[in-house]
Amino acid sequence: MTKKTVRTGIVGCGFSATFHFEALERVYGTNVEVVGVYSKDAAGANAYAEQRGIRAFESLESLLDEVEVIHVCVPPVAHEPISIEGLRRDKFVVCEKPLTGYFGDGSPDFHWDRADKQLALRTALASVERILEAEHASRGRLLYAENWVYAPAVQKEREILEKTGGQVLWIHGEEAHSGSHSVDYAYSARCGGGVLIGKACHPLTAALYLKRVEGRARDGRPIRPRSVSARTHAITRLPTFRDAGHLRRDYYDIDDFSMIHVEFTDGTIATVFASDVVLGGIHNWLEVCADNHRTICNINPNTAMQTYNPKEEYFRDVYVVEKIGTKQGWACTSPDEDWFTGYHQEMEAFYRTIAYGEPLQSDSLLAADAISTIYSAYLSADRRGAAVDVKTY
Numbered sequence: 001m002t003k004k005t006v007r008t009g010i011v012g013c014g015f016s017a018t019f020h021f022e023a024l025e026r027v028y029g030t031n032v033e034v035v036g037v038y039s040k041d042a043a044g045a046n047a048y049a050e051q052r053g054i055r056a057f058e059s060l061e062s063l064l065d066e067v068e069v070i071h072v073c074v075p076p077v078a079h080e081p082i083s084i085e086g087l088r089r090d091k092f093v094v095c096e097k098p099l100t101g102y103f104g105d106g107s108p109d110f111h112w113d114r115a116d117k118q119l120a121l122r123t124a125l126a127s128v129e130r131i132l133e134a135e136h137a138s139r140g141r142l143l144y145a146e147n148w149v150y151a152p153a154v155q156k157e158r159e160i161l162e163k164t165g166g167q168v169l170w171i172h173g174e175e176a177h178s179g180s181h182s183v184d185y186a187y188s189a190r191c192g193g194g195v196l197i198g199k200a201c202h203p204l205t206a207a208l209y210l211k212r213v214e215g216r217a218r219d220g221r222p223i224r225p226r227s228v229s230a231r232t233h234a235i236t237r238l239p240t241f242r243d244a245g246h247l248r249r250d251y252y253d254i255d256d257f258s259m260i261h262v263e264f265t266d267g268t269i270a271t272v273f274a275s276d277v278v279l280g281g282i283h284n285w286l287e288v289c290a291d292n293h294r295t296i297c298n299i300n301p302n303t304a305m306q307t308y309n310p311k312e313e314y315f316r317d318v319y320v321v322e323k324i325g326t327k328q329g330w331a332c333t334s335p336d337e338d339w340f341t342g343y344h345q346e347m348e349a350f351y352r353t354i355a356y357g358e359p360l361q362s363d364s365l366l367a368a369d370a371i372s373t374i375y376s377a378y379l380s381a382d383r384r385g386a387a388v389d390v391k392t393y
């Protein structure tokens with residue numbers, strides 16, 4: 001079969017735009033031609049383009065004129081308008097997580113601690129619905145860049161569920177580290193909340209995905225979330241927080257710890273933790289307790305490779321593993337972090353859907369259910385953990 005060539009554009013030129021480009025270079029099922037980049041930061045876009053031998057565009061519209069696909073690698077507050085514009089122009093839209101959210105009331109003193117969480121839920125769902133409507137009216141499609149769905153360990157669990165017909169009784173998981181690099185991340189008005197949306201979305205969406213897989217494998221119908229209970233905390237904003245200097249602590253109004261407990265329509269459960277208060281490198285794992293097996297997905301760290309370094313300076317030029325505070329001593333050095341994280345598999349799968357119409361694992365409906373669960377969880381946390389029903393799509 002001759003490989004199709006797909007013309008692609010990147011929107012944004014920061015952290016995620018970088019790993020998207022690197023993952024695109026590993027796609028083998030199609031020829032991906034990255035035509036160019038557009039970013040609000042024109043100087044940044046020029047530098048990004050120059051380093052990669054692509055064009056920097058002056059507007060989203062001019063980029064859309066030249067491509068079949070756009071990658072939405074911008075802060076969450078800009079996901080909806082850019083995705084809708086792409087879909088309106090019948091493009092495929094690869095949208096980073098979270099799909100969308102609630103970004104405050106526009107006032108300069110907006111503060112998430114005081115925000116009306118019922119309004120946040122309503123506003124986020126209205127945004128979700130506008131995106132779904134735009135997709136429905138489009139010849140393009142939204143591909144939701146939730147890399148945990150494509151992490152090899154999670155895809156192996158999909159295979160186990162499909163082949164054994166197991167019932168997942170409890171999923172638990174976590175995404176945590178010592179604090180995001182992003183300036184925007186400190187403000188709920190740019191990110192839609194704190195760790196509950198920014199980090200918990202990963203293990204949560206993987207859990208929602210696996211329950212869908214389970215239901216489809218057994219009787220053709222996905223199992224969906226029914227209700228959620230949650231607590232959130234802002235540990236590094238506590239007056240009692242003792243700062244030893246290893247955690248980021250300049251968050252303006254976001255939660256830096258969250259615990260979400262989901263009940264599914266079949267009565268089974270998932271519990272997800274997310275935080276910015278964990279030292280020792282990124283901590284991303286998912287455990288599946290089924291009636292016929294148990295699986296632990298160690299996304300990061302894992303023991304595929306371990307190194308012992310007696311002196312910090314020896315590894316000065318060596319990348320070890322994400323967010324590790326020190327390179328001295330033993331480390332779970334990752335031989336290919338992006339592979340374990342699912343970035344490469346995600347892009348390969350997306351471009352097979354785009355070029356050949358292959359089925360899509362991480363779609364807009366999964367993204368919509370994730371947003372609905374997340375903002376229902378924020379409402380629950382506001383009610384100190386009372387269960388809140390989840391609307392599904």
Ligand SMILES: NC(=O)c1ccc[n+]([C@@H]2O[C@H](COP(=O)([O-])OP(=O)(O)OC[C@H]3O[C@@H](n4cnc5c(N)ncnc54)[C@H](O)[C@@H]3O)[C@@H](O)[C@H]2O)c1
Pocket residue numbers: 011012013014015016017038039040041044072073074075076078096097098145146147182183184198
């Ligand atoms: N899947 C993952 O593992 C992962 C990791 C990090 C970030 N993300 C997601 O990626 C997205 C971007 O995060 P990031 O870390 O790349 O941020 P970043 O700050 O590094 O980069 C954001 C880029 O978007 C540009 N931008 C901002 N508003 C824009 C607009 N309206 N139009 C065009 N360009 C605009 C900025 O100039 C910047 O180049 C977020 O949704 C985040 O949640 C995902």
